[in-house]
Amino acid sequence: MEPSTLVWIGVGALVVLGLIGLIVTxxxxxxxxxLGASVDERWHALGGTLERRSSVAEPLLAAATEQQRSQATDAFTALERAASPSGKAEAEAEVQRVLRPLVQAAGSQPAGSDAAEARAALAALDDDAQARRRDYNTGARELNAKARRWPSSMWAKSVAAPREFFEVDHAGAVAEPPRVQF
Structure with a gap:
């Protein structure tokens, strides 16, 4: 073979390898x-679900004391203002703590009352929030894992990876046992 043919074969191989590298990148x-956009979508869906709780809890708050309404208003405001998963998780735990006595009191209301319907709606909303929380955490886990592997690691900063998980401290939510009054 002629040397010029070998040079052209080498140049062709380098061009093909460069194109493969460019395509992979x-x-x-x-x-x-x-994946980053998907995780952002999941985060916004979770936030919307958590923030809907204030409108669903209105019938329960109508029968609450002024102190309970004030605590609930503060907790819902903190939940709306929280931007990070850890901040939302703390605010969510506080909302659960504040609403627990109201939900328990609604359990004694007759079926069909506003309080009983609000209790059922809150339970459904909690189930939806838990499903969305798992969905968000799954997406964040996928994004974080992908951001650690090459060549995706080169683009991790452009999608704000790694993402923080949304974990509610349930120990604080159940620290105080329910009070039964006759």
């Missing part, structure tokens, strides 16, 4: 952006 960047 661009696809990993696109995949990271898609």
């Amino acid at each position: 661009l696809t990993s960047r696109a995949a990271m952006r898609r």
Whole structure:
């Protein structure tokens, strides 16, 4: 073989390898952006579900004391203002703590009353929030894992990886046993 043919084969191989590298890099960047957008979507859906709790709890708050209403208003305001998963988790635990006595009191209300319906709606909303929390945490786990692998690690900063998990401290929510009054 002639030396010029070997040079052209070498140049062709380098061009093919460069194109393969470019394709891998661009696809990993696109995949990271898609996954980041998916996690952001999940986060907004979770936040919306958590913030709907204030409107659902209104019938329970109508029968509450002024102190309980004030605590609930403060807790809901903190939940709306929290931006990070840890801040939302703390605010969510506080909302659960504040609403627990009201929900327990609604248990003694007759079926069909506003308080009983609010209690059922809150239970359904809690189930939805828990499902959305798991969904968000799954997406965050996928994003964090992908951000640690090459070549995706080059684009991790562009999608704000790693993402924080949303974990509610249930120990604080059940620290005080329910009070039964006759």
